[in-house]
Amino acid sequence: MTRFFAHANYDFIGVRKYAYAVTAAVILPGLLFLAARGLNYSIEFTGGTLLQIEAKQPVNVGRVRAALDAQGIHGAEIQQFGTQNDYVIRARVAKAGTDANDTQATATEVGKALDSVLGAGNYVVQRTEAVGPKVGGELRQKAFLAIFLSFFAVLAYLAYRFEWRFGLAAVVATAHDIIATIAFIGVMRLEVSLVVVGAVLSMVGYSLNDTIIIFDRVRENLRKYKKDTFEQTLNRSINETLPRSVLTHGTTLASLTALTIFGGEVIRPFALVMFFGVFTGTFSSIYIASPVLMAIEKRWPGPHARGATPGKTPAPAPAAGRKVPVG
């Protein structure tokens, strides 16, 4: 049988310092970039008007912009979308306190501007979105709340299934993934739409998956190899799950490649974010979740760190009352 990394024995944990350097090198510039330029929220979140049009011939973007300015719509984004004759025009709600009706009126104004430049009938409106600023604000709040609450749910579940140390380590790794992904979204200038928030949450699920599979092995190996140090156990577990990781990431990336190439313009940001998520998720499971778990073990040693047999003999005094790993 073909088997990648069948007898892998890499010292993952030993080189963790370098891995931290890599993380810092990726995330810090990303965050600086974010602080400087901010995120590019879609009109679903900011409120505003979006029109996607298909024109009969290529459009002179400058003239469309001039016509929009003449209609009193300033700073609209005009973007080619997929094929040569497809364009997306975005006009955000600039001022706070403007009413939802304005976004409706803006759509009409954009229509007038297009009529004057392209001529009515020379283009088809494929898609319209007009979101009032209030709705957009609510949505943004809900999105952050969803990510935040899912954290606690996962922490609780892992605390129940494993123990709190594992849950905490997994959540730290997930937080790393989210920060890294947001930095990625910022640097790539991807538009933060509902679909992208969906991708971030899927990425969270995927990365957690990966972390849990390693942790599951750690839990098992802690029982199996009692003489090993915690570091050795972590290394062993990561190496043992390596073939699975390679395969699953491979098939996931295969689906994502298909989505990126063939899935169309609306789906592409989703696929790109997930693509990045697969890499950061794999990285964080190995280099964030595991070292953090080790650090937590050092600070607050669990029963298994002392060589006790979990579930059979009661843990020594300092660890008494702590939850014993399930399994």
Add this chain to the structure above:
Amino acid sequence: MLASIRNRLILIALLVAGSIFTLIPRTVTVRVKGDDGIMHDKAEKRVPLKYGLDLQGGMHLALELDQSKQVSADPKRDLDLALTVLRKRIDEFGVTEPLIQKVGDSRIVVELAGVTEPGRAKAIVQRSAFLEFKITDKSGALEKALPGMDRVLRGLGVSGVDTGTAKRPSAVQQLLGNDSAKKGADTANAAVPGGVLESLIQPAGAVAAGQPGEYLVPETAFPRVDSLLNLPEVQRLLPRGITLRWSAAPTSVGVQSYRYLYALEEKSIVTGSSLVDARAQLDPLTNGPIVTFELDRAGGRKFRDETAKHVGDYMAIILDDRVQGRPPVIQSAIGRNGQITLGGKGLQEAQDLALTLKAGALPIPLKIVEERQVGASLGADSIREGLTAGVVGTVLVILIMVGYYRLSGVLAVLALALYILFTIGGLSALDATLTLPGLAGLVLSIGIAVDANVLIFERIREELLLGKTVRLSIDEGFRHAMNAIVDSNVSTVLTALFLFQFGTGPVKGFAVTLIMGIIASMITAVFVTKTFFLIWLDRRPAMSTLSI
């Protein structure tokens, strides 16, 4: 062993049959409560897996009470009333399977699939359809008040003198209402010296054959005059009991385009709340579209009494604060039946008006706070792209699985086929809607779904490497992989549940697809693949090496 394989196969066959059954389009009979309150049997066509608006094209509107002009005393009740009115209107509009529902305490969501005239649909949803009849003013009250109004305006800094820097208020400024429109008017020009209003508002008789209480304003000056007249300082000078209303459409007199302004008695003689029926017709005399209406008994009596008092006067028909056509003269008392003439509009317009009148007026106007609209061709493109991505993704996954795991990989691929069937069948059974993000999630899940099989296979390989027999390795592989599979899937379901909770339309669809996919993948990877292995072992009891 044999019995166990048989039971497993029966269960799988049942699942397959069930999934296929949910995917067959069929007609079901449902009992619904009709308008008359009696239960009816209604045949409904159930399509397997409906497409969301983003895939089939259509319109999504979120509406709220627009309390900027009229404050609702009881918003909850008014929203419920508006919901009923919208249901009636949309039913008559003739869209298949419209979705009209209240979301939260203050919002109504309307989803219309396959709407080809979004503008018309929007107008029908938003129109207040408040009908009133008012008598026009004969006393010339507005003319008398105009000089006083102009004095006030001059005091406010609005002069009628041409300042030379002509700057029309932008559309946005006008929309922002009085304040900024006034600023626009400050710098705006007026050609004639003297009062702004006096120069722009002329009694209709001065230009064309006019009626009492009828005034003409050049169409170009209409937005400006409207905002000036709405200033509270100006409103205060309007004689008591008099109200101003604009005509619904401009009229051309000669080459100039004008807008009629009417001074009316504030008290309505009757309103649309007394209306019981409305119909669109073609006027046999002029061949123009008209809407005939019928009032209820009490409304009819009141209408007859009032019109009897006002024979010879003119009566304005006002719909949503706009005067429809020119007010006709009252020749004799009118009873329960009357008609509205729509000048220069199509029959379609008359039909829409009759429809909105019959469905009743909205208690408070609605504003659109969110609109999404996708053309049918764009939706079709999305489906095509999604399917292509799905097919390519599946082929790649099959190549990887079979290339790496050989015969066992083939089993995993068979399980993957069942996975796709179960997922789509399950979604269909839940009556879920397939959205574009949902489609993307489905394609992505094909890559992730094999994870459980990968975990099991890797575990089996480890056991084989330890020198265990094939049978024992398979057993242990499945057993040991279970923990990891359950834990990882449960945490993914947890995040998907939060996604479902916060998401709107398309993203909700994605979350449902994700959850359904995880359930299906657990069933296929753990149960179905195990069954395949059992059959394999049963056929080849002496197998000493496993193609994995």
